Amino acid sequence: QQQVKQSPQSLIVQKGGISIINCAYENTAFDYFPWYQQFPGKGPALLIAIRPDVSEKKEGRFTISFNKSAKQFSLHIMDSQPGDSATYFCAASSWGKLQFGAGTQVVVTP
């Protein structure tokens, strides 16, 4: 049973557009919600993360929106660039142990 549900499975966006990836969780014990970016042949790289006492966090072109009551969080990639083409994973952590979403493959077209 997947504890973190991620959608969509894949996403195609034009350069300059906005990529939006959504995740939902059930376990209220989760206390840390990171997003990872993974390129082929590489390990996942921490992109941005949020804790449940914050509703939004922005770092450069990346923004996490967090809705604690709905148990949902999302990643927005603004002004998407071809270099952003990668697989993105949301995750939720309790005591350092991460449960991952299924991943979203993002393709940014020139």
Added chain:
Amino acid sequence: SAVISQKPSRDICQRGTSLTIQCQVDSQVTMMFWYRQQPGQSLTLIATANQGSEATYESGFVIDKFPISRPNLTFSTLTVSNMSPEDSSIYLCSVLTGESSPLHFGNGTRLTVT
């Protein structure tokens, strides 16, 4: 953030053999974890490597198949035993450096079992 090094970065092994993967961190960390990423899939937690005691395994993973050691606060090993082609995956180490710290990964070990 902590720098995490894994060895080997990749290996091709024969069915029935074992491979030990090393994870070295450049600073002391409170917790170390091992994950598996099967081809085209997401990451799944295998176990928490506990310093000075037996690892804590997640459902579906057992010590006989994935023995783990953690002799100190900067180093851990994961052994994949009696390998089969189904064990072909990327194995990744993750660390927690403090209560409020982010969770980082090494580049992983890409294992192919023939």
